[in-house]
Amino acid sequence: MCVYLDHNATTPIDERVFEAMLPYLNGSCYGNPSSAHRQGRESQQALQYAREQVAMLVGVQPRQVVFTSGGTEANNVALKGLMAVADIGSALVVGATEHSSVLEPANVLQHAGYPLTFAGVEGDGVVSPAEFERALAEHQTALASVMLANNETGVVQDVVQLSEIARRRGVMMHTDAVQALGKMNVDFDALGVSAMSLSAHKIAGPKGVGALVMAKGLMLQPMMHGGGQEAGLRGGTENLAGIIGFGAAAALMQHGLTQRVEHYEQLRERVEQALQCIDGVVVFSQQARRLPNTIFFAVKGIEGSTLLMNLDRDGIAVSSGSACASGSGEPSHVLQAMGVDDSLAYGAVRVSFGNGNTMKDVERLISSLQQQIESLLKLNSGWT
Amino acid sequence: MAYSDKVMDHYENPRNVGSFDKDDNAVGTGMVGAPACGDVMKLQIKVSDEGVIEDAKFKTYGCGSAIASSSLLTEWVKGKTLQEASEIKNTELAEELALPPVKVHCSVLAEDAIKAAIEDYNSKSAIVVDAPEKIADAG
Amino acid sequence: MFKVKEWLRNMSKSEKTPVYLDYAATTPADPRVAEKMMACLTMDGDFGNPASRSHVFGWKADDAVKEARGHVASLINADPREIVWTSGATESDNLAIKGVAHFYKKKGKHIITCKTEHKAVLDTCRQLEREGYEVTYLEVENSGFIDMKVLADAIREETILISIMHVNNETGVVQDIAAIGELARSKGVIFHCDAAQSAGKVEIDLEKVKVDLMSFSAHKIYGPKGVGALYVRRKPRIRIEAQIHGGGHERGMRSGTLAVHQIVGMGEAFRVAKEELVVESERLLGLRERLLNGFSDMEEIYINGDLSHHVPGLLNISFNFVEGESLIMALKDIAVSSGSACTSASLEPSYVLRALGREDELAHSSIRFSLGRFTTEADVDYTIELVRQKVEKLRELSPLWEMYKDGVDLSKVQWAAH
Numbered sequence: 001m002c003v004y005l006d007h008n009a010t011t012p013i014d015e016r017v018f019e020a021m022l023p024y025l026n027g028s029c030y031g032n033p034s035s036a037h038r039q040g041r042e043s044q045q046a047l048q049y050a051r052e053q054v055a056m057l058v059g060v061q062p063r064q065v066v067f068t069s070g071g072t073e074a075n076n077v078a079l080k081g082l083m084a085v086a087d088i089g090s091a092l093v094v095g096a097t098e099h100s101s102v103l104e105p106a107n108v109l110q111h112a113g114y115p116l117t118f119a120g121v122e123g124d125g126v127v128s129p130a131e132f133e134r135a136l137a138e139h140q141t142a143l144a145s146v147m148l149a150n151n152e153t154g155v156v157q158d159v160v161q162l163s164e165i166a167r168r169r170g171v172m173m174h175t176d177a178v179q180a181l182g183k184m185n186v187d188f189d190a191l192g193v194s195a196m197s198l199s200a201h202k203i204a205g206p207k208g209v210g211a212l213v214m215a216k217g218l219m220l221q222p223m224m225h226g227g228g229q230e231a232g233l234r235g236g237t238e239n240l241a242g243i244i245g246f247g248a249a250a251a252l253m254q255h256g257l258t259q260r261v262e263h264y265e266q267l268r269e270r271v272e273q274a275l276q277c278i279d280g281v282v283v284f285s286q287q288a289r290r291l292p293n294t295i296f297f298a299v300k301g302i303e304g305s306t307l308l309m310n311l312d313r314d315g316i317a318v319s320s321g322s323a324c325a326s327g328s329g330e331p332s333h334v335l336q337a338m339g340v341d342d343s344l345a346y347g348a349v350r351v352s353f354g355n356g357n358t359m360k361d362v363e364r365l366i367s368s369l370q371q372q373i374e375s376l377l378k379l380n381s382g383w384t
Numbered sequence: 385m386a387y388s389d390k391v392m393d394h395y396e397n398p399r400n401v402g403s404f405d406k407d408d409n410a411v412g413t414g415m416v417g418a419p420a421c422g423d424v425m426k427l428q429i430k431v432s433d434e435g436v437i438e439d440a441k442f443k444t445y446g447c448g449s450a451i452a453s454s455s456l457l458t459e460w461v462k463g464k465t466l467q468e469a470s471e472i473k474n475t476e477l478a479e480e481l482a483l484p485p486v487k488v489h490c491s492v493l494a495e496d497a498i499k500a501a502i503e504d505y506n507s508k509s510a511i512v513v514d515a516p517e518k519i520a521d522a523g
Numbered sequence: 524m525f526k527v528k529e530w531l532r533n534m535s536k537s538e539k540t541p542v543y544l545d546y547a548a549t550t551p552a553d554p555r556v557a558e559k560m561m562a563c564l565t566m567d568g569d570f571g572n573p574a575s576r577s578h579v580f581g582w583k584a585d586d587a588v589k590e591a592r593g594h595v596a597s598l599i600n601a602d603p604r605e606i607v608w609t610s611g612a613t614e615s616d617n618l619a620i621k622g623v624a625h626f627y628k629k630k631g632k633h634i635i636t637c638k639t640e641h642k643a644v645l646d647t648c649r650q651l652e653r654e655g656y657e658v659t660y661l662e663v664e665n666s667g668f669i670d671m672k673v674l675a676d677a678i679r680e681e682t683i684l685i686s687i688m689h690v691n692n693e694t695g696v697v698q699d700i701a702a703i704g705e706l707a708r709s710k711g712v713i714f715h716c717d718a719a720q721s722a723g724k725v726e727i728d729l730e731k732v733k734v735d736l737m738s739f740s741a742h743k744i745y746g747p748k749g750v751g752a753l754y755v756r757r758k759p760r761i762r763i764e765a766q767i768h769g770g771g772h773e774r775g776m777r778s779g780t781l782a783v784h785q786i787v788g789m790g791e792a793f794r795v796a797k798e799e800l801v802v803e804s805e806r807l808l809g810l811r812e813r814l815l816n817g818f819s820d821m822e823e824i825y826i827n828g829d830l831s832h833h834v835p836g837l838l839n840i841s842f843n844f845v846e847g848e849s850l851i852m853a854l855k856d857i858a859v860s861s862g863s864a865c866t867s868a869s870l871e872p873s874y875v876l877r878a879l880g881r882e883d884e885l886a887h888s889s890i891r892f893s894l895g896r897f898t899t900e901a902d903v904d905y906t907i908e909l910v911r912q913k914v915e916k917l918r919e920l921s922p923l924w925e926m927y928k929d930g931v932d933l934s935k936v937q938w939a940a941h
Contacts (some may be wrong), residue, residue: 002578002579002580003586004578004580006572006575006577006578006580009571009572009574009575009581010570010571010780011570012565012566012570012571013564013565013570015565017563018561018565018923021564022561025552025553025560025564025747026557026561027551027552027553027554027745028551029555030549030550030551030552031545031548031549032545032548032549032748033856034548035545035548035549035858035860036850036851036860037541037545037855037858037859037860038540038541038855038858039540039541039543039545039858040548040719040858068610069609069610069749069779070610070780070782071611071780072767072769072770072778072779072780073779075769076766076767076769076778077767091680099769100768100769100770100771100778101768101769101770101778101779102769103769104768104769104770104771104778105768105769107768108768124654129638158544162934165756186753199780201780201782206784206785207572207780207781207782207783207784207785208610208749208750208780208781208784208785209749209782222615223766223767224613224614224619225613225617225642225643225646225647225649225650226613226616226617226641226643226644226645226646226647227613227642227643227646228642235613235617235642235643235646236610236611236612236613236614236643237549237611237613237742237746237748237749238748238749239610239611239741239747239750239785240748240749241747241748241749242748242749242782242785243644243749266661305577308577309577312577312578312579316578317575317577317578317579317580317581318578318579319575319577320577320579322591356566364714367638373530377793387852395849398920401919402921403925415922417938418938419883419884419887419923419933419938420882420883420887420938421883422846422848422872422883422887423846424921424922424923424938425922426922426925432805443920443921443922443925444920444921444922445845445846445920445921445922445923446845446846446925447846447848447849447852448848448849448852450849451849451920456579469596492813
């Protein structure tokens with residue numbers, strides 16, 4: 001039996017979520033939510049129910065939730081849609097360690113003539129208020145986007161403080177909360193942002209569905225035209241089963257956060273304790289505020305992809321960082337932004353816990369890690 | 385679209401469907417709306433010598449709310465004097481039927497229909513009852 | 524979520540489920556599709572992220588996506604590398620039209636489409652008009668077909684794109700995409716075709732037909748909602764600018780974690796559709812004939828759209844002197860629509876029927892019956908009886924019917940402005 005420790009890439013669906021989706025998968029509930037007949041109205045009601053569930057998890061009104069095809073679309077529409085309604089010549093600020101679904105739209109916007117400034121991070125991956133303020137002041141900034149929690153390091157940004165700075169300067173603030181959701185308290189109003197991206201498949205929900213949460217009265221230009229669904233903000237027949245699954249997953253996340261965090265912290269502590277005993281191990285952002293489920297580390301002198309392959313052979317699934325960049329061969333842009341040396345960055349391995357992971361899984365990881373690292377180091381020293 | 389039970393009741397069991405002879409001097413006929421707009425209402429009243437509406441009949445081409453509004457109206461006007469009937473407001477109909485905002489125009493049409501029927505009756509009859517002003521503006 | 528289940532149970536107790544004849548709006552998933560999808564949603568199934576290259580969970584998910592890509596390509600006789608996954612046909616239409624417009628804007632800024640297209644195409648074109656593009660909206664003939672000469676005349680030097688749907692969602696009319704493709708290719712114009720309503724219902728061979736971009740949806744042919752695809756031709760190579768960025772999935776044309784279960788469901792739906800296309804078309808055609816025969820002796824009914832080139836399972840009829848919404852209400856024991864689901868909430872008559880030259884009255888009186896895989900003869904017979912009975916009842920209520928019967932020419936009547 002394999003041990004899955006790559007929950008920041010995607011999570012298996014919770015059984016209860018699956019059960020909630022079932023009638024919408026197997027053809028017993030299938031009406032088009034836009035249809036006026038009974039099958040359609042039933043779907044529409046189920047859709048609204050799921051919207052309430054998602055809204056409740058982040059403390060907003062249901063009508064503030066716009067369903068999308070996932071976190072990537074939510075980030076795209078937030079950046080492009082908000083910049084499209086901003087004054088001509090306005091600038092955009094994004095964090096240097098953002099997910100590619102923020103960085104790439106930001107680059108596209110830059111090409112389209114919107115000045116772009118990166119807010120850099122400290123060595124521990126944190127965007128400091130001073131740096132954020134500097135970035136905002138660079139141009140006439142209309143929108144800033146800084147993620148709530150980083151997908152690779154797990155670093156939690158102080159979005160509350162950053163959004164306060166943004167508000168003082170009259171700048172709209174977006175946060176990508178895809179990785180944070182379910183692993184820490186995410187309260188839209190407390191964060192003080194204008195818009196926030198969410199994804200279902202990172203919280204034991206299905207892939208292919210996410211949401212953009214918007215402040216009341218916020219205007220943006222839709223990206224998907226046609227049909228008028230989602231109050232005109234996102235055309236297209238709704239991903240009914242997916243949205244029902246998202247709602248169910250959100251409802252489950254509503255409970256037991258404290259226990260989850262405690263459990264992950266115990267697992268993490270055990271792994272990091274074991275890692276400390278291995279020569280040349282660096283745990284990134286260890287001193288920063290992090291998600292409890294994420295450990296991002298590297299071993300000096302060991303190439304990450306080789307280690308991953310060997311761990312996979314032992315039945316342990318971890319990753320070298322973002323799944324999207326997986327296989328690209330480039331060192332993590334997150335580590336580069338933190339000033340980590342490329343040679344060390346190439347060795348990066350990410351372990352991320354989720355539902356169902358136990359201390360037993362962690363012990364298997366540790367013993368496999370110890371063995372594989374030892375044999376790889378031996379192999380390396382043989383070559384030199 | 386969710387309809388109230390009252391709309392469904394009037395729609396499924398419309399009251400007073402039919403026609404009177406429109407050339408009868410005791411009959412007033414109001415035909416309002418247009419097929420292109422999706423609603424046409426024909427409302428007829430039979431008025432006694434004392435100016436009391438003895439009977440009413442309707443036919444309506446339109447959505448469920450339009451049918452229900454006209455059906456309800458025929459119930460309300462029976463036994464009323466022309467003066468009383470002319471004072472029926474569309475808002476009363478809309479409220480009674482719990483019409484959703486997009487369907488309020490159906491009750492407006494019904495109010496127009498009774499006014500038009502009264503006007504038609506008055507134009508035939510020698511007795512002129514105080515008709516409300518500005519019929520043309522309604523709706 | 525537990526409330527949803529409870530609520531569903533209560534629902535099923537309260538009244539009987541209407542006979543579903545709205546397959547053009549959406550379809551229930553085929554059991555074979557559902558089974559495949561469910562296998563991707565459990566811990567022991569392919570739940571991984573196909574972009575994860577470092578473990579077996581990712582590889583298995585990637586394999587599942589590959590197989591599905593093959594099935595979709597196979598139905599339309601295309602190369603799997605020409606398939607780009609999207610969240611549905613609306614996204615595919617947006618991606619194709621904006622993608623071409625943005626990529627080729629230096630070549631020209633003129634786009635040709637048609638008045639009877641789906642809103643996903645029309646609204647996207649409206650957006651491009653706001654961005655400075657010029658769009659020609661072609662008229663159609665009363666049959667619903669595009670006049671090829673009118674299309675040819677509309678093409679100009681700076682025309683970069685023609686977007687014409689294959690099968691119309693309201694009337695079921697099939698456009699001659701082979702002819703449009705020839706014309707477009709000869710003029711060096713890219714041809715996009717929305718095939719959301721045609722895939723799996725009429726044959727599509729992209730080796731033969733010169734379509735450059737084609738939009739597909741899964742939920743119209745017994746697959747899941749929320750997934751679709753865009754076919755992007757490789758030879759000659761068609762370029763599009765991505766609309767969703769980040770991660771570089773789908774060869775950079777569409778980023779975002781692939782929804783494996785959705786994609787697998789779409790693949791299976793397309794596989795089954797290919798297998799059953801011929802037999803099912805014949806069966807549906809038979810059912811449609813039966814339905815039409817059941818109405819044939821009724822007075823004042825009008826078929827919308829020419830049935831000579833037509834998708835088998837769809838029939839759009841106007842019942843004159845009966846208003847469509849009240850008829851749908853009367854027909855609550857069958858699930859039908861007056862046209863597109865997307866405009867169900869609006870009070871406007873169908874813009875598609877208006878474009879076919881139907882007067883407002885007839886456009887207001889239309890019902891779209893769309894039959895599908897689970898429709899039986901008994902369903903059709905029940906529908907015939909119910910429709911006849913309700914139309915008669917509503918005509919008894921209708922002042923227009925009365926006038927028509929009295930020999931009044933309704934077109935000569937001066938209607939009060941309202």
